[in-house]
Amino acid sequence: MTGQNSRTIRVDTLARVEGEGALYIKMVGERVADVKLKIYEPPRFFEAFLRGRHFSEAPDITSRICGICPIAYQMSAVHAIERALGLRIDPAVRLLRRLFYCGEWIESHTLHVYMLHAPDFLGFQDVMGMAKDHRSVVERALRLKKIGNRIVSFLGGREIHPISAAVGGFYKAPTKRVLRELADDLQWALEASLETVRWTATLEFPDFEQDYEFVALRHPDEYPFNEGRLVSNRGLDIDAAEYEDHFVEQHVKHSNALHSVVRGRASYLVGPMARFNLNFDKLPEAAQQVARDVKLTIPVKNPFRSILVRGVELVFACAEALRVIRDYEPPAAPRVEASTRAGVGQAITEAPRGILYHRYALDDKGMIVTAKIIPPTSQNQKRIEDDLREYAPRLVAWPLDEATWKCEQAIRNYDPCISCATHFLKLTVEREPAGGA
Amino acid sequence: MLIIGYGNRERGDDGAGVLVAEQLRELGIPTKIHTADALALIELWGGVEEVTLIDAVVTGAPAGTVHKWDVDQMLGAEASHASSHGMGLVQAIGLARSLGCLPGQLHLYGIEGKRFAIGQEMSTEVKNAVERLVRQIAEPS
Numbered sequence: 048m049t050g051q052n053s054r055t056i057r058v059d060t061l062a063r064v065e066g067e068g069a070l071y072i073k074m075v076g077e078r079v080a081d082v083k084l085k086i087y088e089p090p091r092f093f094e095a096f097l098r099g100r101h102f103s104e105a106p107d108i109t110s111r112i113c114g115i116c117p118i119a120y121q122m123s124a125v126h127a128i129e130r131a132l133g134l135r136i137d138p139a140v141r142l143l144r145r146l147f148y149c150g151e152w153i154e155s156h157t158l159h160v161y162m163l164h165a166p167d168f169l170g171f172q173d174v175m176g177m178a179k180d181h182r183s184v185v186e187r188a189l190r191l192k193k194i195g196n197r198i199v200s201f202l203g204g205r206e207i208h209p210i211s212a213a214v215g216g217f218y219k220a221p222t223k224r225v226l227r228e229l230a231d232d233l234q235w236a237l238e239a240s241l242e243t244v245r246w247t248a249t250l251e252f253p254d255f256e257q258d259y260e261f262v263a264l265r266h267p268d269e270y271p272f273n274e275g276r277l278v279s280n281r282g283l284d285i286d287a288a289e290y291e292d293h294f295v296e297q298h299v300k301h302s303n304a305l306h307s308v309v310r311g312r313a314s315y316l317v318g319p320m321a322r323f324n325l326n327f328d329k330l331p332e333a334a335q336q337v338a339r340d341v342k343l344t345i346p347v348k349n350p351f352r353s354i355l356v357r358g359v360e361l362v363f364a365c366a367e368a369l370r371v372i373r374d375y376e377p378p379a380a381p382r383v384e385a386s387t388r389a390g391v392g393q394a395i396t397e398a399p400r401g402i403l404y405h406r407y408a409l410d411d412k413g414m415i416v417t418a419k420i421i422p423p424t425s426q427n428q429k430r431i432e433d434d435l436r437e438y439a440p441r442l443v444a445w446p447l448d449e450a451t452w453k454c455e456q457a458i459r460n461y462d463p464c465i466s467c468a469t470h471f472l473k474l475t476v477e478r479e480p481a482g483g484a
Numbered sequence: 485m486l487i488i489g490y491g492n493r494e495r496g497d498d499g500a501g502v503l504v505a506e507q508l509r510e511l512g513i514p515t516k517i518h519t520a521d522a523l524a525l526i527e528l529w530g531g532v533e534e535v536t537l538i539d540a541v542v543t544g545a546p547a548g549t550v551h552k553w554d555v556d557q558m559l560g561a562e563a564s565h566a567s568s569h570g571m572g573l574v575q576a577i578g579l580a581r582s583l584g585c586l587p588g589q590l591h592l593y594g595i596e597g598k599r600f601a602i603g604q605e606m607s608t609e610v611k612n613a614v615e616r617l618v619r620q621i622a623e624p625s
Contacts, residue, residue: 092494092603111494114520162523175578186583193527 070435070454077440082432084458090420097418102128102385102409106212109405109420115158115464118151118199119398121212122273123405123420128214130288131392131409132385139378140216141273142371143202146226147212148272148396149368150198153236155399156319156357156364157195159462160243161188164354167456168250184246191239191361194232198368201229216382226372233369240361241337247355248341253453255438256348259430260309261321264397270329270363271322273396278325279315280346287395290404296421306429307421314429317401318461319356320347331370334362350434350460357462387413398423400462424463431461486532486587487515487621488525490539490573496604497547497597500614501538503606504595507618522576526585535587538617539573540610541594548609550617551594555581558592593617 073081093112097105105124110117122144129136161184162174171177178185201221203211210219264271265278278284285293296305309315324346327335338344338359347356389411395402401423408416438457442450489505492498505515516528529535541551559578580586595613606614 096603111519114492117520158521158523173575175575175582178579178582182583185579189523189526189583192523196524196527 070458072435072439072454074439074443077443079436079439082435082439084428084432084435090422094418094420097407097415100415102131102407102413102415103214105407105415105418106214112420112422113464115155116151116398116400118147118212119396119403120405120420122148122396123394123398123403124407125212125214126273126394126396127287127392127405127407128409129385129392130394131390131407132214132388133390134215134383134385136216136383137378137380139220139376140382142375143217143220144212145272146198146368146371146375147202149364149371150195150202152360152364152399153195153368154192154199155195155462156361157188157192157243159399159459160247160354160357160361161185163462164456164459165247165250167452167459168252168354187239187242191236191243194229194236195364197232198229213382215385216378216380218381220377220381222377223375226375230369230372233365233372237333237362237365237369240358240365241333243361244337244341244343244355244358247358248343250354252349252351253441254349255351255441257350257434257437259320259348260312260315261324261346262309262315262317262402262426263321263325264395264402265325266329268329270326270331270367271397273394277395277402279309280325281309281312283309287393287404290393290395291406291419294421294426296425305425307426308429314433315426316350316430317423317426318353318399319360319401320350320353321401322397323347323356323359330359330363331366333366334359337362350457353460353462385413387411400424400464401427422464424461427461427463431458431463434460485534485536486529487513487536488518488528488538489515490518490522490525490537492519494602496599496601497595497607497610498540498600499606500540500595500597500610501593503611503614504538504593504617504621507614508621511618511622513622522573523579525573525576526580529580529587529590530585532587534589534591536591536593536621537573538593538595540597540600542598543594543596545596546609547596547598547607548613549596550613550620551592551596553592553594555586555590555592 069085071083072079090112093109097108105128106121109120109124112120166173166177169177174185210217210221260279260281262279264275266275276284277287283293293310294307295310296307299306327345341355343355389409391408393406395404403423404421406419410416434457435454439454442453487505487508489501491501493502502517505517508515518525518528555577558574595610597610598607
């Protein structure tokens with residue numbers, strides 16, 4: 048058993064990943080023989096559940112797919128159905144939807160940056176441990192997250208709510224005065240977000256860069272939420288309706304999830320790093336400036352530095368929410384009434400973790416014939432495995448428990464929402480002699 | 485006094501806490517339902533003196549067992565880690581304690597579940613346990 052060892056990293060329950068899953072890495076000497084990340088795929092259940100339902104139920108049903116990002120599911124659903132019905136929404140509704148998304152990004156990014164990812168960099172088991180030494184930082188995070196939650200609750204994210212998002216708009220439109228009540232909190236949140244970027248810049252990052260294909264929405268005037276062409280740094284430039292022509296979902300034996308690849312190419316990366324690298328010029332000046340201050344320059348190719356990018360996106364979300372509140376005038380009608388027709392509609396929106404694709408086919412009574420949902424985590428899954436294949440060999444000299452922890456950290460770079468995808472996550476590392484079987 | 489039902493109704497027995505809260509509402513007892521991350525519980529109970537929290541758990545006990553814990557038992561219990569939410573309930577409670585924002589009194593009810601797959605129906609044992617717990621909370625002896 049001397050000489051080259053084979054070892055297996057096995058994580059049966061990945062901590063600080065939303066939900067549960069499992070990772071298995073087999074190394075023979077310094078060579079990675081196998082990487083398997085197991086993630087299940089709950090949207091399949093919801094796709095089946097949606098069939099035969101009226102389109103007006105889709106925003107509520109799909110928002111139940113994920114407890115962390117219900118707005119993303121609502122937004123992709125309403126936009127896809129509006130395209131199927133040929134509906135055009137009021138510009139004021141469009142603004143409100145941007146505000147809605149700002150709330151979710153603030154909540155989700157704050158949770159991940161401070162509570163789930165930062166403990167890795169600071170060497171704490173979890174945020175409970177971190178709170179003892181970094182109390183004011185954790186308190187800042189809680190307040191920031193609460194402000195995001197306030198926006199989401201106000202516009203009706205999780206529970207049925209008078210203002211909730213609907214196909215064609217919202218059930219009710221808030222007054223200008225009511226929105227203004229959020230402004231003081233958001234002004235504080237903007238400062239706290241700038242502080243978040245500066246604070247994350249003090250962390251130490253492994254020297255690890257990869258040559259990614261970044262995929263994100265791009266809009267001519269805005270940092271993307273609900274609209275834009277789908278573009279990449281390798282020449283992709285398509286409409287949402289063409290998504291399934293350019294991306295393929297492959298079945299893999301070890302996971303119920305499907306692996307997404309760019310047709311004719313390989314894995315790709317969606318989420319904050321992709322958005323940032325492809326849309327830096329659309330960020331507000333405050334966000335661009337703080338990125339430059341901390342020497343975060345495009346293209347960012349080190350996935351561990353995604354924690355900084357999330358911080359910059361927090362700055363954007365707060366600045367954008369303040370802009371919406373300033374510019375908002377209530378729409379003439381809270382929503383456009385839909386006249387029912389048969390059709391197919393696709394939409395892509397930018398969930399906190401990356402692009403979320405929905406497609407609906409409706410019959411002439413407005414009933415859903417088929418639904419297709421591809422969440423960001425399943426799109427990133429193959430890319431996470433590719434990162435681990437490159438990263439694991441660097442950990443050969445580390446004790447097994449530390450190597451395992453570092454692999455978990457590499458997975459957390461992607462903020463994988465496995466509760467959207469599964470229930471428990473597990474990681475496995477095994478050793479066995481090289482040149483054996 | 486605030487009663488919070490926590491869980492995911494799309495995941496079989498995980499919806500136990502939510503169902504308790506819904507049934508208490510039908511009896512005219514105000515409750516809150518929480519389906520998002522455990523961390524946001526700290527926001528929900530902010531400033532409240534007495535809180536009762538109901539969640540689904542897995543401790544190895546027979547399905548339908550109703551556990552009652554206080555904060556110290558919860559923080560000391562390995563079993564409570566089986567709560568099925570990413571940012572665990574135990575972590576949220578531990579964090580709240582270290583930041584001094586726990587309610588004065590926090591009562592925790594855990595309903596032992598056995599199946600948690602997406603789209604699965606709640607088990608009979610858990611449904612019965614929900615009814616028992618609703619009666620117990622609504623009509624304290």
